[in-house]
Structure formats: structure tokens, C-alpha cells
Amino acid sequence: MNIIGKVTVLPQLPPAIARLSELAYNLYWSWTPHAQSLYADLDPDTWERFHRNPVRLLLEVPQDRLTRAAADPAYLDRYARVMADFDAYMGKKDTWVTENATDLKPVAYFSMEYAFHESLPIYSGGLGVLAGDHCKSASDLGLPFTAVGMLFHQGYFRQLFDKEGWQNEAYDELDLTTLPIRPARNAAGEDVRVRVRIGGREVAVRVWTLQVGRIRVLLLDANVPENSEEDRKLTARLYGGNQELRVQQYVLLGVAGVRALRALDVPASVYHMNEGHAALMGLERMREYVESGLDFAAALETTASSTLFTTHTPVAAGNDAFTYDLMDRYVGEWPGLLHTGRDDLYGLARHDQMWDGHLVPSFSMTVFALRLSRAANGVSELHGEVSRDMWNFLYPGAAPQEVPIGHVTNGAHNLTFTSQAMRDLLSTVLPADWTERLEDEEMWQAVEGLSDTQLAGVQREMKREMVAFVRARQREQMLRNGASAADVAATDTLLREDVLTIGFARRFATYKRATLLFRDKARLARIVNHPEHPVQFVFAGKAHPADNPGKALIQEIYRVSQEPEFKGRVVILENYDMNVARHLVQGVDIWLNNPRRPLEASGTSGMKASFNGSPNFSVLDGWWREGYDSTNGWPIGEEREYADLNVQDDADAFSLYSILEDQIVPRYYGAGQGDASWAHTVRRSIETVSPRFSMQRQVIDYVRQYYVPLSKRGAEVAADHSARARHLASWKTWVRQQWPHTQISAHADLPPTARPGQTVKVSATVNPAGIRPDELKVEAVLMRGDVQHRVALTHGEGNVYSAEVPLPDSGLYSLGVRMVPEIGGLSNELELGLIKWA
Ligand SMILES: *Cc1c(COP(=O)(O)O)cnc(C)c1O
Secondary structure (H helix, E strand, O other): OOOOOOOOOOOOOOHHHOOHHHHHOEHHHHHOHHHHHHHHOOOHHHHHHOOOOHHHHHHHOOHHHHHHHOOOHHHHHHHHHHHHHHHHHHHOOOOHHHHHOOOOOOEEEEEOOOOOOOOOOOOOOHHHHHHHHHHHHHHHHOOOEEEEEEOOOOOOOEEEEOOOOOEEEEOOOOOHHHOOEEEOEOOOOOEOEEEEEEOOEEEEEEEEEEEEOOEEEEEEEOOOOOOOHHHHHHHOOOOOOOHHHHHHHHHHHHHHHHHHHHHOOOOOOEEEEEOHHHOOHHHHHHHHHHHOOOOHHHHHHHHHHOEEEEOOOOOHHHOOEEEHHHHHHHHOOHHHHOOOOHHHHHHOOEOOEEEOOEEEOEEEHHHHHHHOOOEEEEOOHHHHHHHHHHOHHHOOOOOHHHOOOEEOOOOEOHHHHOOHHHHHHHHOOOOOOHHHOOOOOOHHHHHHHOOHHHHHHHHHHHHHHHHHHHHHHHHHHHHHOOOOHHHHHHHHHOOOOOOEEEEEEOOOOHHHOOOHHHOOHHHHHHHHOOOOOOEEEEEEOOOOOOOHHHHHHHHHHHHHHHOOOOOOOEEEEOOOOHHHHHHHHHHOOEEEEOOOOOOOOOOOHHHHHHHOOOOEEEEOOHHHHHHOOOOOEEEEOOOOOOOOHHHHHHHHHHHHHHHHHHHHHHHHOOOOOHHHOHHHHHHHHHHHHHHHOEHHHHHHHHHHHHHHHHHHHHHHHHHHHHHHHHHHHHHHHHHHHHHHHOEEEEEEOOOOOOOOOOEEEEEEEEEOOOOOHHHEEEEEEEEEOOEEEEEEOEEOHHHEEEEEEEOOOOOOOEEEEEEEEOOOOOOOOOOOOOOEEO
């Protein structure tokens, strides 16, 4: 057909159910299955066809169906209950914040991707799910919080396997009128547009509002008629395109993001950069301060004092870095706007990298983010450690454990991923307000009150749904690829409901080792085809479109799934998204994760499985290294790193098979009793993982560890037209200038051996080059392994510093003496990165 125009015929909601439209525009429904079923029941086919999107459903549902629903007492009753819950949620006055964190100031959270629901495909994987979940819990806890992101109008991509199991990508243009978003309006009621110069072009950016419970997400959209065709594509695809596009997207997110907050008068006192993608928000914030009259250095101090940076990438190569030339093209005007020089600005981000065999100064988003924040964290305890090692070079002279990067272990939004059946079951033993205090570990002990049969009943039901889902998806794929009638029919017998089922789903980044399971196929075939105790596997996951090695892993699994020994017992599903994720974490018996330690910063899918009573079986990396307690699941391999990756893969695969055969399979099929029973493991996994890895616990940690301190510090530093920032900045400049002229030499009377508690006299002679004695910390450092004891030396005559330093305990110590410039008001003593050792 030749389309000459389009018209939308809007069904009219009868007054009795009029608020379905209001609810459709609040993602509250995305973690509330009862709310979803109000829409689903109106037209189940439309609901499924359009990715369970209530806004779309209300556009497509026939008018008479609405009329009938409005006259159906049972429907009206459910409608009334959902609306009452919704109103109670939205109107709640005594939230966690009002009771626990009244000194918290408004937070602005920036992230490149968000996963709220499959109908809004602006995410690629774990980072997006984390950001989306963070928003949901910020709403649950009542945080003053606004998120900023991008509206990718072609999303990430839809994944399709061809007949050979090779991944193809499809990009669908989203119809924005069918999404739960609305144009953001300012106080005068006008649609907001912000402008940003990128590479000498003026780009207009439209701002959309997405309501997530009580909080708002602002989504930036460059696809507006006044932009050139090229610029309209700036927000087409997430992680698409080359480095040129990536930098422009980062400018858009950071700079237009801050401008959107301002255009809408959104209060923001604490700024949270979720991954380095968001770091360029610092440019615009500094520009604002420069415009108000501060110099560059004071603007930097003020901006950084209220900023938190969360890093997620434990591999150096995974951290974006761009050549200075490339940066010149897109942020070339910024040194001028900030009244500074190119080298001073880029120097904040400098990380020399190899390009074509030469070491070239590069602009690292992570380095820039670290320099533009006064608090930084990794996303698990081990990842914190890995990050401190990785960025140690920015703090020459410091030991890795001193590097100012902490950690908050990730969590997941329990309600988004817990099945309704499991929620109903939990409600029988947990207190009425359990969904509001998910982080309460003691509360969760009540799960011990659930019987084996109750749990088995819910899990069987969820597994049945998952198997039906897998079969339907496989059938669709077969039909599309023109499979034979026999092959299509065979999808009806894929997987069995009474067989131990193991799930593995995630992005197919190579470090995640999706094919580790197939290292010894003969052994795997015996496990899978065991006559009494068989095992089956469900895989899913996307590879980045440019990642051919990742796609090859998918294909390898696909091929295995077609081999006679594995057919029907190993399945790989297309198009991993939040919908597939929910089905799998709710329906499998065990969740498998075998990344190459220590490259899994945290991982979160295993948490979601445990919320549903599926124990985790995973490498002791990321969150599981903290979560595993010997009763709530199983480890794979050892807690160590390997020099030889092949040896590591062999060792981990061996461990995987052995534990599966010797422990998991027998327990699942009823071998152990009491504490060794399957149901016990299931209860332990729910009660230990649900609170500790709830997103609620994670957000509370962020509030206490970072948001509240930064609220305070940011206000102090900015007070009085940034008086403190100006002072800090000029002091730092002076110290940096003097530092090369300082000198330190040290002496210690060390006996060949000593007793614990004995002291040694340590002294140092310092040339402070004019730096005041009270602004110089001179200290003795005793190192034993990676444990550091520091003892301050006291200033005396003639710039000699000394102290009697106690030797804490028996052992081999090394002693050093160093000095560090220090002034009140620094976020930490390595803020300048200056340490001089004698
Ligand atoms: C939870 C989730 C992830 C993250 O999984 P990992 O455990 O970090 O590998 C990725 N994609 C989707 C769709 C998810 O729901």
C-alpha cells in the first residue's frame, strides 16, 4: 500500500476504569504483576504482541472490550484494589528517607542505558538493568532523585538467529506515541528543548519524561525535525557506530543532560555518574561555575565536591578512551568555554594508550570521571580491589589499598524479578509490609517457615510456564527460518518439566565464557543423558553487533543444541531481554555463571534467580564471592587468579562438572535430608540473597556512604560563592608548583630483630620548599604483606620530623618514610595525588 497519511483512533476509556491510562504512564506497573494483568486481560494477544506495553494496549484494544470490562464486577474489583495500592504507594509520607536520611539532598543520576521493561528497549544488559533497578528502589525508598538518560529510537537491537545459529541484528524504529513517556514541560507548560553544540553544530534535543513510581527519568532525544539527518541519528542506537559517534553521544548525555535538569528546574545537589559514559556532565557543570565568575580550578573543585563516580569495568581495554584529535572535533570549544588550556582540560583525563604501535596521549572517560568526582566506587568488594589496582597509576607512590575507590555491591530490584506465585507464597510467612523492607535480613528468616511442598509447588508452576515459553519461542524461530515440519513439531517436546534445569543467560562478552560447559562434551553428554537423573540447559544472550568472537560462541552453543546427544536438552533462546530474563530466573532450578575471575565486576542475574528460589552455581567472582555461604548454592573453581587462561578454564570446567555430578544432581533428585536437602538449599538461597542483594540495600548503601556525605560536602565547598573551593584550588596550585622543590630524607635505628610492641626511632629531614609544616604530613609507613601501618612523625626544630614507631606484631616488616600535602577539607589525602618517599 502507498501510505498517504496516518490516523490513530483512540479508544475511549469508560469512566469506571478511566485511570488505566494514568497508570499506564507510570512504570509502577513494571514491578506489579496485578497491575499488568488489568491490561493483559483486556486483550491477551495484543498484550503479548506489543511486548506487554500498557500504553500500546490501550491504543489497540477494541472499544467494546473496554465497555465490557467496565461492566464486569470482578474486573472492577481488581481495578479498585490495584488503584488503591498505587495511590498508597504514590502518597506514602513516611518513607525510608523521611525516617532515616533527612539530610539527603536531591540526587541527579546519569546513565547511558536503563532497563525498566522490555517494551522500552534502551538498554543492552546488566549496566542498564542496574540503573533501572536503582531508579525503582530510589522511588520505593522515597529518595529525592531524578535520572537522566537517552531515548534511543532504534534501541539496542533485536536478536535473530539464522538457520546456522548466527546472530543477526534487527533495528526497529520505535513509535514514541506508543511508549509510556510524555514530553517534558517547563513551569510555563511548554515542551522543553535544550541545545548543545557538538562539533561546531547546534543540536536541538527534545526531553521526555518517564515516570517510575515517585521519581522521574528525563530522556534525551535528538531525533527532531530541526536537526540535520546526521544529528537526528545521534540518539538512534545504543552502543552503535564508531568512536566518533560515541563521543558525540557522551557530549549529548552529559551536557544536554545537565541543561535538561536546568530547563525543568529540577533540584540537584549530588551528581552520580553511572560509569564513565556520563563523565562529560562535568564539562557543563564547570561551565556554569565559570560563567558565575569562578576560575577553572575553583569550578573544578566545586563540581567535583558533589559528584560520585561508579566504575563498572574491570578490564583496562573496556574503559573508553579517545585520541586528543578526536576529542578536538567534539569538545574542542570547551577549553575556551572553561577559560583554560587544552592540555589542562584534557590532562584531567589523560591516559596514554597504544594506537597503531605508538603510545599516544588519550582522553579516558574513566580518568576524567575520577578527577571530576570526590567519591568513587566499584560494584563489589573484589571489583573495588581490582579497580584500586587498575587506577593505582594515577596515584604514584600510593599502595593499591590507599587508592580512593570504595565499593557498593550491586543489588537487583526484587519485585521486578520475583514471580507473582513466589510473591504470594512469601506473603504467607513474611510481614504485611515486607515489600517495603526488603533489606531486612532478620525478616527474611521467616522463609524457614515455608514447607518443602509449598516451595516445590511454586517452582513447578514457574518451570512449567518457562518450558511453555521456551517451546513457543523456539517454534517461532523455526517457522521463520523455514524449518521442516518435523523440526517445528519437535519444539513441543523440548525440555522436560521433571528434569533438573540449569539457566545461563547474559551478554555474550567473551570473558563470560558461555561455552565453558562444553569443554568436555563427552562428560557433559553423560550428565545430560543420565538415565535416572538427567540435566537440561537453557541459554540466552546477545553479543555486541561488532563482536564476532561473541557471536561465534552463540553459534557454538546453537550447534551443540542440534547434536543428537544434546537435542532437546540444550536450548539457546533468541533475543535475551528483560522478558526472557524474567522467565528464566523464575523457571530454572539452578542459575549458572562462570566468568573468568576477576572480570565479572558484580553480575546480578544470579541474584534474581535466588529471589525465586533458584540457587546460584557460580565462580567466586563479583557478588557471589560475597553471597556464597556454603548453604545457599555452590561455587565453581577456586578463589584465585591464574597466569594461564587455559589452565584456568580447565580447572573451572573440571570443578563445574564434578560439583554438578557429585553434589547438585543427587541433591536435586532427593538424595539428602534436612540440611542436605534440596528444599533447604532453596530456602537458604531465598533468605540469604533476597535482603543482602536487594536493590533496596544497595541504594541505602549509596545514600549512607556517598549521597549524604556528598550532600554535606558539596554544600560546604559551594557556600559563599565557592569560598572553600577557591581556597582549595589556589592551595593545590601552589603546592603543585612547590612540590618539585621539596626534599625528604629519613633515618631509622633498626635493630636486626625486635619483639612485638618494641619501638624504633624514625626521623626525617624535610625541605618543605615553603609549604607550611601543618600542611605537610610526614609519616612512617610499615608494610607487612599488603597491610600498612602508618605513624605520623612530629615536627621539630630545623624541619626534622620524628617519632617512636611501635612494631605492631611479629613478622617481616619493611619501613618507609613519606610526606603528603594535607589541608582540612580534602575528601581524602590522595586528592592531589602527591606523595614523596624518602
Ligand atoms: C540481569 C540482566 C543482565 C545482567 O546479567 P549478569 O548477571 O550481569 O550477566 C543482563 N541482561 C538482562 C536482560 C538482565 O535482566
